[in-house]
Amino acid sequence: MLHPILAQKRIFIVYVLGWFILFFIHAGILVEYTALTEGQAISDSAIYNLILMILSLSLYFPLAYSPNSRNTAQNKIIRPNLYYFVNHAIICLITLILWLGASYLLSQLFLGDSHEYVTFTRDSLPLRAAIGTLLLSLQLSLYHIIDFFKHIEEKTIKEEQLKKMVKEAELKALKAQLNPHFLFNSLNSINSLTITDPQSAGQMVTKLSDFLRYSLRNNTESMLPLREELNNMRRYLDIEKVRFGDRLNCNFDISEECLDVYIPAMLLQPVFENAIKHGLHESIEPVHIHTSCYIQNNYLIITVSNNFDPESTPVKGEGVGLDNIRNKLFLFYNRNDLFSTKQESNFFEVNFSIPKRISHA
Incomplete structure (x- = not known):
């Protein structure tokens, strides 16, 4: 388990600077309000603050590895708050005794030849104990605050990872819905x-294999340039044109600046599938599918429109195509206002407003 202060250089520097400030304040008070010389005051402040700083750093380990620090359901039941308080109090008391004992022995080693200093050290012991208790309590609080925010950060990271996994799973499910018909x-x-x-027949096999290869592409390429998406849709329409012949007419009006903008892969296929299904099936009239694209206000505007026979028998289907588009756009952009449809008499139109992105981010 990494020490929250030692593991981060910036925090450690701030921590040391804080003790330097405390050292100077301590030394200044001794010079101003006691009979100690400057040398004695500086030495006393250096010894007591340095040892307390080191012990405060080591204080983290008994807290981190103590049984009551393990956040389990069992401990929550069998470790009441009183035990938790007593545990901290004992750790703080042992640290306080070690600090006062080590500091006293070391200060006597260097300054014990002065009777005035020995007397001052003995008389100031209760005050030192009170100040040491306060500083150790603050140090304990600091560790718990750091641990709290660290827990929040880890929880946030895990939630983001979980959301990403769910998103990838949903995208895979959407991609897997290739129309078997x-x-x-x-x-x-x-x-x-x-x-x-x-x-x-040979040309159609090649186009079909290219189309399926694109459709089954790995999810790591879930965002692709519009150029590639349109190329794949042309393959799809060429394959369908073999079946429907002159009854299927398609034209594209695509601005050159749109071609390198990234969009979710396989976004357009359900639109063209829908146009063919509702425009050609159960109807002898030709269908015209018009696709246009341009940039407006930093959005990629894509419009796909087709005619259909309103008196023909509606084609039964699962009705998931357009819903998949809405779900996919929400997964990528977390918005529900990027896709719309419009129907007027024998005319159906699909509109996309996709935030412009010229790289895979």
């Missing part, structure tokens, strides 16, 4: 192409 349909399309157009 898309994969099955893609494989069926590839199977058909192997007969009618083998070259296109």
Whole structure:
């Protein structure tokens, strides 16, 4: 267990400076209010304060390793406050006796040839004991204050680590929700192409493998440039276009300054999945998906809109796509106002307002 004062250089320097101030105050009082010479006053102050400083530092170890200091449920039951007080009182008393005894012997060794000093030392013993008790009590309080804030700091760190672990677990869960129907349909399309157009089948296999590789990328790359996210969405749309042909039309209006802005990986896929599911399934009309992006007030504004047939039979689904987007944005930015949707007659629009970030932080 590291000593809270010795382990930190800055605190140790402040601690030593505090004792230097106490040393000068002590010496000044002896010179001003006693018959001791300056040399005797300085020597007495140096001996008593130096030994008390060392003992005060060592006072931490019996407190830290005493049985009642272990914060367990059992000790809380069998160690009442009275025992806790007595324990500290005994440690303080033993330290006080050691301090007075060692200081007296050392001062007599250097200053014992002066009768006036010997008399002063004997007469001042009760006052020294009272001051020593006060200083040791303050030292005990200091250790408990440091221990309290250290406990708060450790608890905060653990809570942050726990939040991070929960966040990573939730992100993994969100990433794991790759639509299996898309994969099955893609494989069926590839199977058909192997007969009618083998070259296109090979290209589709390559695009599908690239898309899946991106989708399953490690969570350490959970933030990626918009450029990579759009490239992957183009792969996804190219794969879907094999199935739907001219019924699926997509265009992108992306400002160049947007491409290097980082966004959560796989953020856009549920939007395009939703557009295709509700725009093309159970409808013979073509769907047009328009994607635009620009920077406004240090926010990345992304808009994805598509038309759909309001009279078509609604497609049944789990309804988790847009909810996943909201959850993911909240996990990354701790905000609920970065995502919105709008529907008017046969038109559906999704809007993102993502804080601009040009590096992975």
